[in-house]
Amino acid sequence: MCGIAGLVDFREREGDLTDILDRMCGSLHRRGPDDQGTWVRGGVGLGLRRLSVIDLAGGRQPMVSREADGRDVALVYSGEIFNYVELRTELVGLGHRFETSSDTEVVLRAYLQWGPACAERFVGMFAFAVWDGRTEELVLIRDRFGIYPLYYAELDGGVVFGSELKALLEHPRVAPEVDLDGFRAVITFVKRPENGIFKGVHEMLPGTIRRIGRGGSQQITYWTLPAREHTDDLDTTVATVRELLEESVRSQLISDVPVGVFLSGGLDSSAIAALSARVMREKGEGPLRTFSVDYAGHADDFTPDEVRTTPDYPFVARMAQHLGADHTRVVVGTDELMDPATRSEVLIARDHPTSLGDLDTSLLLLCRQFRRSCTVSLTGDAADELFGGYAWSHDQHYYTAGTLPWLEFARRMVGRNQLRNTALLREDLVKELDSDTFERDLYADMVAGVPTLAGESDTDRGARVMTHLNMTGYLRIILDRKDRVGMAAALEGRVPFCDHRLVEYVYNVPWAMKTFDGREKSLLRAAVRDLLPASVLFRQKAGYPPTTDPRYNDLLRERVSALLADTSAPVRELLDLDVARAYVKDPDGPTASVVNRFSMEMALYLNDWFDRYGVRLAF
Structure with missing residues (x-):
C-alpha cells in the first residue's frame, strides 16, 4: 500500500515542479511512512510515499524504463498484484529482464508489453500512473472495484492526480471549493460516481483507464460486472465458490511483512480467518493474528436493533478459540472516541466530513492497535454485497422503491440508527440540495447500466439489479471508509471477496441458489460450513456496532x-x-x-x- 501523486504541465509554465511534488507527497505520509521518491523531467513529475510490503529493498519508486529511443516510461504504483509471480514468468518468456523481485516491476514490464490493456491481466487491487514518454501522455488506471483510491483534476494545459484529495489541494491551481453536487455528496451519502467533492476534481471510476495527452483525455472501461448464464448445479456451485475463495485468500496472504485478519465474529470475517489459518498451518506458520473492536460496557448494555441482534465479542471469542488465534481485543471508551485529536485524524484521513462519528473513530483506534504488530490486514468486506447479506436484499419493498436501497433502509429505521444528516441545516439549503430527486435520478442511471441476460426470470433480474447496486454503489462506500481510516494508521487492507474471478462467478448464480436454505448468504455458508463452529456459522448478520454509552x-x-x-x-x-x-x-x-x-x-x-x-x- 502506498500513496501516489503527480502532475503534468504540457506548457511547462509551473517552472520547477519539485517543490509542488514534495508537498503533494508529504500530504500522503500516512499512506507511506517508509520511503518517499520523486521523478521530475521537464513538465512531468511523479511521486510516491511507500509502505513496504513486497520486496522491501527492491521495490522503490518511481520506477523508470529508458527505452531504445531514449524516451522514458515512468511508473508510480499503489497496490498489490496477487498474480505477479505468474505474470513475471510470462514476461520473462517474452524477453523481459527483471532487476527486482517486486510486483512494481511486473506492473511496469506488463505496461511495456501490453500497454494500458495490462490492467485486464492483473488479479489484485491497484491504482497507478504511467508517464509514457513515447506517446507523451499520462495513463491513469484503477482496479475493478475501486479498492485503491485515485483522484485527478484536468487543468488548463495539464493534469494533477493523487491517491487522496489532500494531495491535489497542494497544487496551486486546485482550490478547496465545493459546488452543490460536492456538498450534496458530503451531506447525503448520495454521490455521482466520478464526483471528487471539490470543484473540478474527479474520482477515477473503478475498472477504467484514463489517457491524458496534449490533445485532451480519453476514458476506457476495461471491466464491468458481466452477465452470463450459470449452468452449474448447486453442489458444483458450492464447491466452486469454496475453491475460488480459497485461492483468493491464499494469494492475498503473500507478504514480506506480518499479516492479520479483522474478526467480527460474523460469517464473512470468520470465513476469511479460518481459511487464512488453514493456509498458515500448511506453511508451518502461525498462529494467525486476529483483531476486533469493542466498547467498554457494550455487552452489558446491548439492546438488539434492526441491524444488530447480538453483540460481537462472544462470537469473536468463540471463533478465536476455535482457530487457536493470537487475538487482540481493542476496547475503547467514550473519552477515546471523543478525543479531539483522534476525531481530527479521522477528518484528515477522509478529507471530508461524514456523520459516522464513533464508527470511524473506533475503527481508527482498532487499526492503530492492529498496526503495532501487522502491516497488512484481510477483511470480510464485499461478502454481504456479493452473496446477499443485507436485509434490503430480502425485502420486496426495496426492489420497487425506486431509490438507493441502503438509504431507503436507513430512512425506515428508528432511533439511533436512522441517517438524518440534514436535520440541523437551514430549511432553504435542504430544499436546494433536493437530495430525494437527485437520489432517484442516480438510482435510475445505475439501474440502466445493469447488464441483461436473455431469458432471465423477473426474480433473477431483480436480484441481479440489487447485487449490481450493492457492488457498484454501497461497496464503494465501505471500501473507501476502510481504505482511508486504515491508511491513517499505515495499515494495508486486502479484500479476498473482491477477487474478480470469484465475483464474476457468484454474481451470475441464480437467486434461488444464493438463498437455497431460506436465509441470507446461503451459498457462502455452505461453502465454509466445515470451517466454522455452528454458533458462528448460523449467526444472524450484525452490522459494525456503534457505542451505546x-x-x-x-x-x-x-x-x-x-x-x-x-x-x-x-x-x-x-x-x-x-x-x-x-x-x-x-x-x-x-x-x-x-x-x-x-x-x-x-x-x-x-x-x-x-x-x-x-x-x-x-x-
Whole structure:
C-alpha cells in the first residue's frame, strides 16, 4: 500500500515542479511512512510515499524504463498484484529482464508489453500512473472495484492526480471549493460516481483507464460486472465458490511483512480467518493474528436493533478459540472516541466530513492497535454485497422503491440508527440540495447500466439489479471508509471477496441458489460450513456496532452547544440555529424526531472541515 501523486504541465509554465511534488507527497505520509521518491523531467513529475510490503529493498519508486529511443516510461504504483509471480514468468518468456523481485516491476514490464490493456491481466487491487514518454501522455488506471483510491483534476494545459484529495489541494491551481453536487455528496451519502467533492476534481471510476495527452483525455472501461448464464448445479456451485475463495485468500496472504485478519465474529470475517489459518498451518506458520473492536460496557448494555441482534465479542471469542488465534481485543471508551485529536485524524484521513462519528473513530483506534504488530490486514468486506447479506436484499419493498436501497433502509429505521444528516441545516439549503430527486435520478442511471441476460426470470433480474447496486454503489462506500481510516494508521487492507474471478462467478448464480436454505448468504455458508463452529456459522448478520454509552450523545450535544455559542464558527451560517438550540436545550423534546447523533456529527465535522481545509462554497 502506498500513496501516489503527480502532475503534468504540457506548457511547462509551473517552472520547477519539485517543490509542488514534495508537498503533494508529504500530504500522503500516512499512506507511506517508509520511503518517499520523486521523478521530475521537464513538465512531468511523479511521486510516491511507500509502505513496504513486497520486496522491501527492491521495490522503490518511481520506477523508470529508458527505452531504445531514449524516451522514458515512468511508473508510480499503489497496490498489490496477487498474480505477479505468474505474470513475471510470462514476461520473462517474452524477453523481459527483471532487476527486482517486486510486483512494481511486473506492473511496469506488463505496461511495456501490453500497454494500458495490462490492467485486464492483473488479479489484485491497484491504482497507478504511467508517464509514457513515447506517446507523451499520462495513463491513469484503477482496479475493478475501486479498492485503491485515485483522484485527478484536468487543468488548463495539464493534469494533477493523487491517491487522496489532500494531495491535489497542494497544487496551486486546485482550490478547496465545493459546488452543490460536492456538498450534496458530503451531506447525503448520495454521490455521482466520478464526483471528487471539490470543484473540478474527479474520482477515477473503478475498472477504467484514463489517457491524458496534449490533445485532451480519453476514458476506457476495461471491466464491468458481466452477465452470463450459470449452468452449474448447486453442489458444483458450492464447491466452486469454496475453491475460488480459497485461492483468493491464499494469494492475498503473500507478504514480506506480518499479516492479520479483522474478526467480527460474523460469517464473512470468520470465513476469511479460518481459511487464512488453514493456509498458515500448511506453511508451518502461525498462529494467525486476529483483531476486533469493542466498547467498554457494550455487552452489558446491548439492546438488539434492526441491524444488530447480538453483540460481537462472544462470537469473536468463540471463533478465536476455535482457530487457536493470537487475538487482540481493542476496547475503547467514550473519552477515546471523543478525543479531539483522534476525531481530527479521522477528518484528515477522509478529507471530508461524514456523520459516522464513533464508527470511524473506533475503527481508527482498532487499526492503530492492529498496526503495532501487522502491516497488512484481510477483511470480510464485499461478502454481504456479493452473496446477499443485507436485509434490503430480502425485502420486496426495496426492489420497487425506486431509490438507493441502503438509504431507503436507513430512512425506515428508528432511533439511533436512522441517517438524518440534514436535520440541523437551514430549511432553504435542504430544499436546494433536493437530495430525494437527485437520489432517484442516480438510482435510475445505475439501474440502466445493469447488464441483461436473455431469458432471465423477473426474480433473477431483480436480484441481479440489487447485487449490481450493492457492488457498484454501497461497496464503494465501505471500501473507501476502510481504505482511508486504515491508511491513517499505515495499515494495508486486502479484500479476498473482491477477487474478480470469484465475483464474476457468484454474481451470475441464480437467486434461488444464493438463498437455497431460506436465509441470507446461503451459498457462502455452505461453502465454509466445515470451517466454522455452528454458533458462528448460523449467526444472524450484525452490522459494525456503534457505542451505546449515553454519555457519548451528551458530549456531542455539549460540543454542538459550544459551536452555537461561537459566533465565528464557519458552519453557523448553514445551520437552522433555532432547531439546533431547541435540541441542545431539550434533546427529548419535539426536535428529537428529526435530530440525532448523525446530524450532530455532521455539523461538528463540517465546522472542522471548513476551518482546517479552508473550504469555500461555490453555490
